[in-house]
Amino acid sequence: MQITRAALTEATAKGLLREEQSEALWSFLAARERDTPTFKPAHILYYLGGLIAIGAMTLFMTLGWERFGGTGLLAIAVVYGAIAIALTEYLRRARQLALPAGITGALAVALVPLAIYGAQHALGFWPPDGLGKGAYRDFHTRIDWRWVVMEARTLAAGAMALWRYRLPFLVMPVAVTLWYVSMDLTPFLLGGDAKDFFSDLRKLVSTWFGLAMALLAFWVDIRSRRTQDFAFWLYVFGVLTFWGGLTSMDSANELGKFLYCCINLVMIALGAALSRRVFAVFGGIGVALYLAHLSSTLFKDSLLFPVALTAIGLAVVAAGVAWQRHEVAIGRWLRAFLPTAVRQLVERRAAA
Numbered sequence: 555m556q557i558t559r560a561a562l563t564e565a566t567a568k569g570l571l572r573e574e575q576s577e578a579l580w581s582f583l584a585a586r587e588r589d590t591p592t593f594k595p596a597h598i599l600y601y602l603g604g605l606i607a608i609g610a611m612t613l614f615m616t617l618g619w620e621r622f623g624g625t626g627l628l629a630i631a632v633v634y635g636a637i638a639i640a641l642t643e644y645l646r647r648a649r650q651l652a653l654p655a656g657i658t659g660a661l662a663v664a665l666v667p668l669a670i671y672g673a674q675h676a677l678g679f680w681p682p683d684g685l686g687k688g689a690y691r692d693f694h695t696r697i698d699w700r701w702v703v704m705e706a707r708t709l710a711a712g713a714m715a716l717w718r719y720r721l722p723f724l725v726m727p728v729a730v731t732l733w734y735v736s737m738d739l740t741p742f743l744l745g746g747d748a749k750d751f752f753s754d755l756r757k758l759v760s761t762w763f764g765l766a767m768a769l770l771a772f773w774v775d776i777r778s779r780r781t782q783d784f785a786f787w788l789y790v791f792g793v794l795t796f797w798g799g800l801t802s803m804d805s806a807n808e809l810g811k812f813l814y815c816c817i818n819l820v821m822i823a824l825g826a827a828l829s830r831r832v833f834a835v836f837g838g839i840g841v842a843l844y845l846a847h848l849s850s851t852l853f854k855d856s857l858l859f860p861v862a863l864t865a866i867g868l869a870v871v872a873a874g875v876a877w878q879r880h881e882v883a884i885g886r887w888l889r890a891f892l893p894t895a896v897r898q899l900v901e902r903r904a905a906a
Contacts (some may be wrong), residue, residue, distance in 0.1 A: 597653060604657030608664045624675025631669035638662035646719060656723030659715050663727040666711040667704040705735045722784045729791040736763045757799045764796025776895045789832050797836040815844035827900060
């Protein structure tokens, strides 16, 4: 449901709201929408610029930066981090801009691994040429147990930033770092080849880690249902790692592939129930992959398969029509079985 200024003006003209109430309500809604992530041009620019800046100091670090040495890298990280923190304070306090403040705060957290690496390099914990494979940028592309110290410090910095600023986007670097930890610790706690990123063990760990993160996101969602959306990025990375690990696994038979499709259908249902599009998006992709598999293998030469799919698609559309006609009654009946906290969460998300 979207409330526009025209709708409030119409409600005022019909006597449902007084003029001062309409103005106050519109000011409140405008301020709330400004801090709610959407696909508005300003928000797209926020995230694009922020991800470019974060990527520049993480994924896209070049080997040339190693020439500065450990002390130089530490100094660069500290200076950049201080600028990012200053921008966060300014945007949050002086300008009341929560979204860009969260992005600059996330940049400060993302600089912690570089600072720790520089300090370790200066203290002699690394060879003069770093790892000899790409140095610091390997932190984001290779699995290595020696990164765990950097990850632990990054998690601590992320927790402090969340406690200090209470901005939802700061959950993003924490979620990514938690996944890094799970990948780096896997071969040393459970065995396996530390260099094989695509091992079956890592796929399994990633799947279960994603599920655990999604459940954590649901718990955070309930706890913060009346405040800012701190669960969003946990859902994104939880679903991404769960679905990615699940999809990358090899299924030995058609039953396993069918179960994969069923899991994706459950994800679509969860997306609808929780008003979280990320479940529906990846679930829809998974169902499409399963149908593509059927069309290229079991029903490769079948003339009836496209006809059957068309019938299924139209049946789904008809179900949507029926749902829309009786949505209020169905929703009320389904929510009656939910705990109070979950029911309030669903109702709040559905009304957003």
